[in-house]
Amino acid sequence: MASVSKPITKPPETGPLQTDAAFKRRKKLKNSLKAYLFIAPAMLFLFFFNFFPIIYAIFLSLYQRISVVKGVIPPAENFAGFANYTRLLTDPDWWNAFFNTIGYVFGSVFFGLVVALGIALLLDKVKKGKEFYRVAFFLPYVTSLVAVATVWYIIFSPYASNALVKPNPDRPGGLVNWVFAAAGIPMQRWLIDDRGIFTIIFANGGKVDWLSGLIRLLVVAALIIVAVVAYRRLNHTLGVWVSAIVGAIALLVGWTVIVELAHLFPWTGWAGGPSIAMVAITVVAVWYSLGFNIILLLAGLTNISRELYDAARIDGARGWSMLISMTIPLLSPTLFFLLIVNTISAFQAFTLFFAILPSGPTRSVQVLSTFYYEVTFKRGSGTDTAGFGYSSTIVVFMLLLIVGINQLQQRILAKRVNYD
Numbered sequence: 001m002a003s004v005s006k007p008i009t010k011p012p013e014t015g016p017l018q019t020d021a022a023f024k025r026r027k028k029l030k031n032s033l034k035a036y037l038f039i040a041p042a043m044l045f046l047f048f049f050n051f052f053p054i055i056y057a058i059f060l061s062l063y064q065r066i067s068v069v070k071g072v073i074p075p076a077e078n079f080a081g082f083a084n085y086t087r088l089l090t091d092p093d094w095w096n097a098f099f100n101t102i103g104y105v106f107g108s109v110f111f112g113l114v115v116a117l118g119i120a121l122l123l124d125k126v127k128k129g130k131e132f133y134r135v136a137f138f139l140p141y142v143t144s145l146v147a148v149a150t151v152w153y154i155i156f157s158p159y160a161s162n163a164l165v166k167p168n169p170d171r172p173g174g175l176v177n178w179v180f181a182a183a184g185i186p187m188q189r190w191l192i193d194d195r196g197i198f199t200i201i202f203a204n205g206g207k208v209d210w211l212s213g214l215i216r217l218l219v220v221a222a223l224i225i226v227a228v229v230a231y232r233r234l235n236h237t238l239g240v241w242v243s244a245i246v247g248a249i250a251l252l253v254g255w256t257v258i259v260e261l262a263h264l265f266p267w268t269g270w271a272g273g274p275s276i277a278m279v280a281i282t283v284v285a286v287w288y289s290l291g292f293n294i295i296l297l298l299a300g301l302t303n304i305s306r307e308l309y310d311a312a313r314i315d316g317a318r319g320w321s322m323l324i325s326m327t328i329p330l331l332s333p334t335l336f337f338l339l340i341v342n343t344i345s346a347f348q349a350f351t352l353f354f355a356i357l358p359s360g361p362t363r364s365v366q367v368l369s370t371f372y373y374e375v376t377f378k379r380g381s382g383t384d385t386a387g388f389g390y391s392s393t394i395v396v397f398m399l400l401l402i403v404g405i406n407q408l409q410q411r412i413l414a415k416r417v418n419y420d
Helices: 016-060 083-089 092-124 130-142 145-155 175-182 197-202 209-238 240-264 267-271 276-302 306-314 319-347 351-356 368-377 387-416
Strands: 168-172
Touching: 016 387, 083 387, 092 130, 092 276, 092 319, 092 368, 130 276, 145 175, 145 276, 145 351, 276 319, 276 351, 306 319, 319 387, 351 368, 368 387
Parallel strands: none
Antiparallel strands: none
């Protein structure tokens, strides 16, 4: 019989190459373990003081009639499911605070960045005393916000008064009304006036019917534009009829939302614009954030090479064209960072509203943070704080709102940021 030869198997390599690879893996794992051990305290701190409160707030939002003296876990009979979320979405006070917050965030962030950019551009051209101006503008930012709010409360004081004399409507109190009186402008009840700024400027007898109609036309035009854009974007992928149906649905849904919101907030109220009190608080917020914004914008302007400006001037660029085409694109990383930081800070604003309004915010200046405080500590009764579950729902919505707006900002603006 012929013998069958067995295949020869190659013995596993135990040479220096395999030894070096195993040694590198063990060394990498050892270094990783060291890194994890070093960051473990910080991660535990973040979990217990950042992530755990968020998870616990989501948990509490599913309960009602929560008592703080009966333990951290509410009883099962108080489980409400999504009842708090349904209540929130149908609460006119919530929607009022929501739209007030959106207006405050837009006003404080937009005007804060625009004014800070203008001042930074002027300071960038200053040759002497630049350090003095930096300190002068930044000083209010490191001052206690309560002290700042107290000073501005005195500045916006409507009428002269003291402990023994009643307020005198004919005698100005704060600096702003004193200037108004000297200029012959009617004095205003700053910080306590709920009238819209457009109502005062344009209205006759407190009515703004023409502006209300204009806003309706603008809303309808915006909805039509959204429907047309949806149709054109989807036309090439879904076909003519499907994209037309999607555009019509978008128009119908948008109009339905506007109509429902109009029931909660009359058109005349919207047309009146932000209240005088909200405008005054926004001015304070813009002034307070100037120092931080100016310092970072000045640092960004310093990093722009002067040779680029010289080359642009040789090419004929001047003034606005140089600002729009060169300065702002090169400042885009700083502007984008400030946009994110200021937006988050504006959504979290509480101290300014609480300190500058001693009697509490009125309806026209009620923002989400003050609404949360009112629901939690004023609508409850003692230790049996019925507002904890509902206020936790407000926190969850605020978190989703801030994260959603930041993601929207990054998706829209991040592609236009120039990091080169």
